[in-house]
Amino acid sequence: MKRLTKSLTKAEISTAVNYTRLEDLPEKVVQFGEGNFLRCFIDWMLQQMNNQGVFNGRAVLVQPIAHGPVIDMLNEQDGLYTVVLRGIQNGETVDTSEVISSVSRGLNPYTQWEEVLALAASPDLEIVFSNTTEAGITYLKEAYVEGKTPESYPAKLTSFLFCRFQELEGSGDSGLVIVPCELIEENAIKLKELVLRHAAEWELPKEFVRWINEDNHFCNTLVDRIVTGYPKDSVDEFHRLLGYEDKLITVGEPYHMFAVDGDETVQEKIPFHKAGLNIRWGDITPHRELKVRLLNGPHTMMFSVAYLAGVDTVLQAMEDAVLRKFIDKGFHELTPTVYAGEDEKNAFVQAVTERFLNPYNKHFLLDIGLNAVYKFKSRLLPSVERYIESKGTLPKTIVFSLAALFAFYRPVRRDGKALVGERDGMEYTMRENENVIDAIYTTWNKFSANETTLSQFVATLLGDTSIWDKDLNNLPGLTNAVTADLQQILEQGMRAAVEALVSK
Ligand SMILES: NC(=O)c1ccc[n+]([C@@H]2O[C@H](COP(=O)([O-])OP(=O)(O)OC[C@H]3O[C@@H](n4cnc5c(N)ncnc54)[C@H](O)[C@@H]3O)[C@@H](O)[C@H]2O)c1
Numbered sequence: 111m112k113r114l115t116k117s118l119t120k121a122e123i124s125t126a127v128n129y130t131r132l133e134d135l136p137e138k139v140v141q142f143g144e145g146n147f148l149r150c151f152i153d154w155m156l157q158q159m160n161n162q163g164v165f166n167g168r169a170v171l172v173q174p175i176a177h178g179p180v181i182d183m184l185n186e187q188d189g190l191y192t193v194v195l196r197g198i199q200n201g202e203t204v205d206t207s208e209v210i211s212s213v214s215r216g217l218n219p220y221t222q223w224e225e226v227l228a229l230a231a232s233p234d235l236e237i238v239f240s241n242t243t244e245a246g247i248t249y250l251k252e253a254y255v256e257g258k259t260p261e262s263y264p265a266k267l268t269s270f271l272f273c274r275f276q277e278l279e280g281s282g283d284s285g286l287v288i289v290p291c292e293l294i295e296e297n298a299i300k301l302k303e304l305v306l307r308h309a310a311e312w313e314l315p316k317e318f319v320r321w322i323n324e325d326n327h328f329c330n331t332l333v334d335r336i337v338t339g340y341p342k343d344s345v346d347e348f349h350r351l352l353g354y355e356d357k358l359i360t361v362g363e364p365y366h367m368f369a370v371d372g373d374e375t376v377q378e379k380i381p382f383h384k385a386g387l388n389i390r391w392g393d394i395t396p397h398r399e400l401k402v403r404l405l406n407g408p409h410t411m412m413f414s415v416a417y418l419a420g421v422d423t424v425l426q427a428m429e430d431a432v433l434r435k436f437i438d439k440g441f442h443e444l445t446p447t448v449y450a451g452e453d454e455k456n457a458f459v460q461a462v463t464e465r466f467l468n469p470y471n472k473h474f475l476l477d478i479g480l481n482a483v484y485k486f487k488s489r490l491l492p493s494v495e496r497y498i499e500s501k502g503t504l505p506k507t508i509v510f511s512l513a514a515l516f517a518f519y520r521p522v523r524r525d526g527k528a529l530v531g532e533r534d535g536m537e538y539t540m541r542e543n544e545n546v547i548d549a550i551y552t553t554w555n556k557f558s559a560n561e562t563t564l565s566q567f568v569a570t571l572l573g574d575t576s577i578w579d580k581d582l583n584n585l586p587g588l589t590n591a592v593t594a595d596l597q598q599i600l601e602q603g604m605r606a607a608v609e610a611l612v613s614k
């Protein structure tokens with residue numbers, strides 16, 4: 111079977127695959143991040159705009175960290191790859207495949223920094239997108255050495271922008287539209303702060319700082335599309351359907367929503383709306399509130415409970431009678447804690463429930479569980495606090511999921527930076543920030559060695575201010591409730607414990 115490249119003719123591709131061949135369009139976009147999500151979201155959107163002739167530009171993908179297999183595979187395929195969107199939309203089954211031809215090439219900044227800087231100096235360039243995970247927009251102290259690749263994403267962007275400023279400032283429209291897609295609050299404000307911090311520390315000219323502030327547009331965003339990525343367990347089937355081999359197939363759901371706080375200049379430069387995409391221009395706060403609390407929150411709530419109860423995917427959890435009751439109870443507790451109108455919240459929950467029931471996409475719980483302690487803190491803890499404040503009691507289902515999280519994080523051993531747990535004799539890996547891994551490993555070991563009671567174990571973890579930024583033992587009743595739930599999970603197993611919870 112032939113590999114997807116430019117030399118593959120349309121006749122060699124299945125007629126079920128959409129393929130608009132775009133060549134020679136200018137490189138208007140640099141994208142820091144070559145991961146599944148951006149390829150299935152931003153680059154797919156560029157393709158939709160190009161298909162309709164309202165954008166006319168391609169993206170260059172720059173890998174933000176030193177290692178990663180995607181850039182080489184992308185260049186081997188001449189920038190081409192397939193996006194498969196599968197699910198139910200408005201009651202109809204959607205199952206589409208499209209070759210994305212809006213990516214011109216990939217660059218590894220650790221071996222091709224000069225080429226990255228040449229792109230910075232290109233008058234064609236207009237937009238910067240990024241998704242470097244929650245870990246990417248962070249400060250790392252480092253020196254500016256001309257010609258040397260900076261380490262962090264904000265430092266790379268500062269160098270990139272400084273190069274552009276030196277080459278093009280004063281020659282017309284040199285500023286860029288900068289659109290970070292990382293799922294952190296005020297992503298663009300944080301990124302800009304870090305760029306300005308590096309500019310100050312590197313003693314870059316004041317005129318550069320003025321240019322950053324006045325000529326560039328940093329836009330806060332919120333992204334929404336469930337992307338399950340490369341279909342590793344059914345790739346042969348996909349290749350048969352497509353008619354070619356593609357090492358970068360990316361699977362996602364048909365639903366998408368992109369909230370961007372961009373003014374008219376931005377809207378003109380990236381006219382998503384003209385291609386009929388689901389774009390919400392303006393303040394992103396209300397979209398963030400709904401999405402983080404009522405989509406990401408339930409994901410984080412369900413993953414540990416459902417995984418330890420014996421299922422592997424979101425769909426399996428939704429189709430399991432007991433787990434479904436748990437998930438529905440979770441929505442019931444979360445909804446009143448969300449700042450939005452009742453009708454809007456109910457419609458959102460109904461839509462998310464349908465998306466979780468997507469029969470086509472295998473969304474693995476273990477993938478959702480990456481960095482889950484941090485996610486509990488940002489996605490669920492605010493709801494626990496708001497619930498206590500308004501109702502004067504604990505939200506029992508969310509609290510149970512915190513106990514389940516601790517149970518999930520029980521290690522059988524440590525493997526470098528990760529912990530290894532066990533479900534039914536099979537090992538699974540837990541990945542988290544190092545301080546969380548250290549804290550959990552030490553605390554579980556002390557409990558297993560009978561040096562602490564379960565209640566002391568829970569109190570130690572809830573009291574770790576390096577994780578939570580506060581002592582959670584101060585939330586009335588939380589320590590006892592988590593201890594009781596964890597006791598039940600350890601004694602009876604997750605399935606019996608969750609069954610007892612939902613039948614109350
Ligand atoms: N998959 C989804 O459904 C989905 C939906 C919305 C948002 N997201 C967000 O997108 C992010 C990426 O998801 P993905 O599915 O593309 O994952 P992925 O593993 O395919 O890609 C991860 C990307 O992040 C980069 N990266 C990893 N660690 C980094 C670091 N420390 N500094 C800078 N860059 C780093 C990698 O180089 C790669 O470009 C996730 O953090 C998630 O929050 C994912």
Ligand SMILES: O=P(O)(O)OC[C@@H](O)[C@@H](O)[C@H](O)[C@H](O)CO
Pocket residue numbers: 293333334335336337405406409410477478480
């Ligand atoms: O991608 P993560 O790891 O931040 O979170 C897991 C899921 O909640 C997330 O990917 C959602 O599916 C996505 O945010 C939907 O837009």
